Amino acid sequence: MYYFDHCASTPPLPEVIRTMAEVMAEHYANPSSLHRGGAEAAKLLERARAVIAGAFGTEAGEWFFTSGGTESNNLAVVGAARQYRSRGNHLITSAVEHPSVLEPFRMLEREGFRVTYLPVDGCGVVSPEAVEAALTDETTLVSVMHVNNEVGSVQPLAAIGSLLHRRPRTLFHVDGVQSIGKLPVRLREWGVDLLAASAHKVGGPRGIGLLYKREGVRLAPLMGGGGQEGGVRPGTENVPAIVAAAKAFRLAVESQKQRAGRMYRLRGKLLACVAAIPELVLNGGGSADDPAGTGGSEEKEPAAAPHIVHFSYPGMKPEVFVHMLEKHRILASTKSACSSKDDKPSAVLEAMGADRERAASGIRISFGDEHGDAELEWLCGMLGQVVKKLKPLERKMNE
Amino acid sequence: MKTDMILVRFGELTVKGRNRGQFEKRMVEQVKRMLRPFPNASIERTYGRLYISLNGEAYEEIAAKLKDVFGIVSFSPVRRTESELEAIQAAAVDVMRALPKEPETFKVSARRVLKAFPHNSQEMNHLVGSSVLRAFPALKVDVRTPEVELRVEIQPEGTYIFSEVVPGAGGFPFGTNGKAMLMLSGGIDSPVAGYLAMRKGLEIEAVHFHSYPFTSEQAKEKVIELARRLAYYSGKAIKLHLVSFTEIQTAFTQSNQDHLIITLMRRSMLRIAERLAERSGALGIVSGDSLGQVASQTLSSMNVIGRTVGLPLLRPLIMTDKNDIIRMAERIGTYKTSILPYEDCCTLFVPKSPSTNPNLKVVEKVESFVPRLSDMIEEAVAGTETIHVSEQTPAGLLSAGREDWF
Numbered sequence: 001m002y003y004f005d006h007c008a009s010t011p012p013l014p015e016v017i018r019t020m021a022e023v024m025a026e027h028y029a030n031p032s033s034l035h036r037g038g039a040e041a042a043k044l045l046e047r048a049r050a051v052i053a054g055a056f057g058t059e060a061g062e063w064f065f066t067s068g069g070t071e072s073n074n075l076a077v078v079g080a081a082r083q084y085r086s087r088g089n090h091l092i093t094s095a096v097e098h099p100s101v102l103e104p105f106r107m108l109e110r111e112g113f114r115v116t117y118l119p120v121d122g123c124g125v126v127s128p129e130a131v132e133a134a135l136t137d138e139t140t141l142v143s144v145m146h147v148n149n150e151v152g153s154v155q156p157l158a159a160i161g162s163l164l165h166r167r168p169r170t171l172f173h174v175d176g177v178q179s180i181g182k183l184p185v186r187l188r189e190w191g192v193d194l195l196a197a198s199a200h201k202v203g204g205p206r207g208i209g210l211l212y213k214r215e216g217v218r219l220a221p222l223m224g225g226g227g228q229e230g231g232v233r234p235g236t237e238n239v240p241a242i243v244a245a246a247k248a249f250r251l252a253v254e255s256q257k258q259r260a261g262r263m264y265r266l267r268g269k270l271l272a273c274v275a276a277i278p279e280l281v282l283n284g285g286g287s288a289d290d291p292a293g294t295g296g297s298e299e300k301e302p303a304a305a306p307h308i309v310h311f312s313y314p315g316m317k318p319e320v321f322v323h324m325l326e327k328h329r330i331l332a333s334t335k336s337a338c339s340s341k342d343d344k345p346s347a348v349l350e351a352m353g354a355d356r357e358r359a360a361s362g363i364r365i366s367f368g369d370e371h372g373d374a375e376l377e378w379l380c381g382m383l384g385q386v387v388k389k390l391k392p393l394e395r396k397m398n399e
Numbered sequence: 400m401k402t403d404m405i406l407v408r409f410g411e412l413t414v415k416g417r418n419r420g421q422f423e424k425r426m427v428e429q430v431k432r433m434l435r436p437f438p439n440a441s442i443e444r445t446y447g448r449l450y451i452s453l454n455g456e457a458y459e460e461i462a463a464k465l466k467d468v469f470g471i472v473s474f475s476p477v478r479r480t481e482s483e484l485e486a487i488q489a490a491a492v493d494v495m496r497a498l499p500k501e502p503e504t505f506k507v508s509a510r511r512v513l514k515a516f517p518h519n520s521q522e523m524n525h526l527v528g529s530s531v532l533r534a535f536p537a538l539k540v541d542v543r544t545p546e547v548e549l550r551v552e553i554q555p556e557g558t559y560i561f562s563e564v565v566p567g568a569g570g571f572p573f574g575t576n577g578k579a580m581l582m583l584s585g586g587i588d589s590p591v592a593g594y595l596a597m598r599k600g601l602e603i604e605a606v607h608f609h610s611y612p613f614t615s616e617q618a619k620e621k622v623i624e625l626a627r628r629l630a631y632y633s634g635k636a637i638k639l640h641l642v643s644f645t646e647i648q649t650a651f652t653q654s655n656q657d658h659l660i661i662t663l664m665r666r667s668m669l670r671i672a673e674r675l676a677e678r679s680g681a682l683g684i685v686s687g688d689s690l691g692q693v694a695s696q697t698l699s700s701m702n703v704i705g706r707t708v709g710l711p712l713l714r715p716l717i718m719t720d721k722n723d724i725i726r727m728a729e730r731i732g733t734y735k736t737s738i739l740p741y742e743d744c745c746t747l748f749v750p751k752s753p754s755t756n757p758n759l760k761v762v763e764k765v766e767s768f769v770p771r772l773s774d775m776i777e778e779a780v781a782g783t784e785t786i787h788v789s790e791q792t793p794a795g796l797l798s799a800g801r802e803d804w805f
Contacts, residue, residue: 047805048805
């Protein structure tokens with residue numbers, strides 16, 4: 001199989017699986033128990049926290065374990081909005097956020113909060129000026145993702161962070177699920193107050209996520225329980241998954257730079273091959289000569305993530321395309337895996353100004369460390385063949 | 400100016416007369432140890448000073464470590480050049496140019512140790528000053544309160560030029576003033592007392608009293624972590640004596656003298672510490688007492704408690720306010736560990752109203768009624784567990800699980 005769906009999930013690293021199994025076998029005591037077994041399990045948690053904090057240049061006390069990216073995003077958005085409601089009622093996010101961010105905002109709207117959904121440009125990027133214009137004295141939270149999970153656009157977090165730096169009463173939440181291990185995540189430098197991450201996007205176990213909460217920030221918890229994780233996220237901690245996740249995150253952050261270089265090169269190759277197929281339209285930033293979309297500047301932050309190529313085949317149902325690729329042992333996806341089973345056009349593509357046909361026919365290729373030139377060439381060849389086969393079947397989506 | 404050398408000045412130890420050689424030797428050892436992670440840096444020793452040649456190593460990283468070496472009064476990033484007028488003038492301009500911000504006023508202070516140098520100090524002030532003025536037309540000389548004092552030292556081996564003087568930790572090199580036992584409780588004060596004792600050149604061994612199962616394993620790990628931090632400053636492993644105090648403490652709680660129990664405990668702890676001190680040749684006991692802070696730290700309590708032992712009781716914090724102690728603890732990196740919420744044996748069994756004014760005769764009498772007290776003290780000494788804690792000793796946390804899991 002050629003697995004090109006890394007945005008949805010990544011193959012767990014062998015050393016992560018080994019760690020998880022060993023910890024699971026040896027440390028089954030409840031970390032909240034008073035006895036030695038509990039104390040040892042609790043120490044493993046703290047060491048895992050310290051390892052993660054070290055990887056991101058932060059303090060151990062700023063990291064909390066959750067059940068995954070969705071819970072981290074929910075806890076950050078809802079927890080912050082409710083906690084600081086006495087300061088104000090207005091929240092800002094972007095139109096291209098992941099459902100685990102958008103849905104909590106819709107929930108908050110039903111609770112009476114006012115939410116501004118910022119537009120994006122044709123590449124899927126939010127402008128810092130739009131953030132600035134939307135800010136009011138009532139704004140308590142700005143939530144902008146780092147890398148878009150569908151098209152891979154990269155948001156200008158440094159610029160947004162510096163805007164918010166002058167407004168200590170407005171918190172800055174970042175959904176970092178798709179960016180960790182792919183791009184540098186500079187929490188301190190950007191002034192990030194809250195960040196969500198998910199271990200299975202970096203070769204870690206499923207069902208475990210991270211929430212970064214800058215020291216001093218408070219959150220209203222979503223769950224009531226035994227007071228674990230400082231009461232922010234009660235519930236018995238999943239010790240083996242947490243230890244394995246710490247390893248996965250550390251490895252991902254340590255190898256990020258080297259990975260990005262390699263992947264941008266592969267991305268450029270794939271962009272060139274998609275561009276050569278006239279039926280396909282590329283979505284998102286970057287080009288074959290400039291896969292990072294920096295225009296050759298070394299200082300400029302990239303506009304496109306290194307591991308995602310997204311295109312539309314207007315006139316074709318994307319699931320047909322996906323299944324055709326699958327016949328050739330290639331696994332790709334339509335939009336985000338979380339919402340790929342509904343057949344509505346992509347809200348992200350619509351927000352980027354795509355017409356309905358283009359928005360309803362998106363294909364996402366996302367790759368990882370196991371891919372090299374050979375795999376990319378195989379994929380390119382197959383894309384051409386599949387398009388050739390499907391061409392006679394092209395029809396309007398609405399027929 | 401890229402710093403190529405650091406001039407290190409020793410502090411109080413220069414008054415030590417005949418012991419000076421000994422002190423300087425210790426200093427060199429300490430600095431060498433500190434430089435171990437920087438293999439290219441080398442040391443040159445001259446009278447009362449050290450010169451560290453960076454040979455490409457990062458100045459900032461070495462400077463950060465130098466600030467923690469006891470016995471260094473100050474240091475300066477310097478530029479070294481040949482002792483020739485033109486080279487000195489050019490280097491002086493370089494040093495001025497490298498300042499983070501151009502000052503408005505400056506002066507030159509030249510020192511001529513190499514008497515064969517053709518110009519005297521006065522002339523040099525003038526000669527160097529005028530070449531700097533030519534390079535910076537906006538600059539003015541102010542001999543009284545200059546913003547920058549450009550120092551030029553003409554030594555036989557070369558001329559050193561610098562303007563910055565960074566204060567060091569001061570004190571004496573570790574272990575040059577003998578050895579003492581530190582009563583290390585796990586609170587905020589005692590690690591700071593230990594730090595100050597070490598800064599005065601004392602080698603320390605730490606004593607910690609625990610009352611397992613009344614105190615937890617985490618309390619012990621907390622103390623190991625504190626000792627580890629202190630070992631960073633000493634540069635070598637610190638002996639940590641872990642004494643089980645459960646039996647003695649339990650005996651005191653049964654004597655029905657609740658308000659005296661802290662006094663009684665302290666006296667027994669001191670006796671045990673003194674016996675341990677005898678065993679290891681320590682000549683004093685350091686504690687984190689601060690006058691008036693708690694009941695056992697009133698003058699009256701300290702009198703009754705202190706009379707237990709013959710060794711000098713050293714209390715570096717005695718006249719210090721709590722806020723100042725906290726600030727010091729933060730600076731030396733022990734505060735965060737100290738405030739971890741684990742019981743130590745003094746916070747257990749604390750009576751509602753401990754005596755602030757105990758009577759020595761009464762206390763002695765109560766002690767005489769405690770069965771087997773001196774035996775228990777001997778047993779506690781005999782049962783002491785001693786561990787060597789070095790900076791590299793993995794803290795409790797880091798020993799969790801296996802290395803390859805993370």
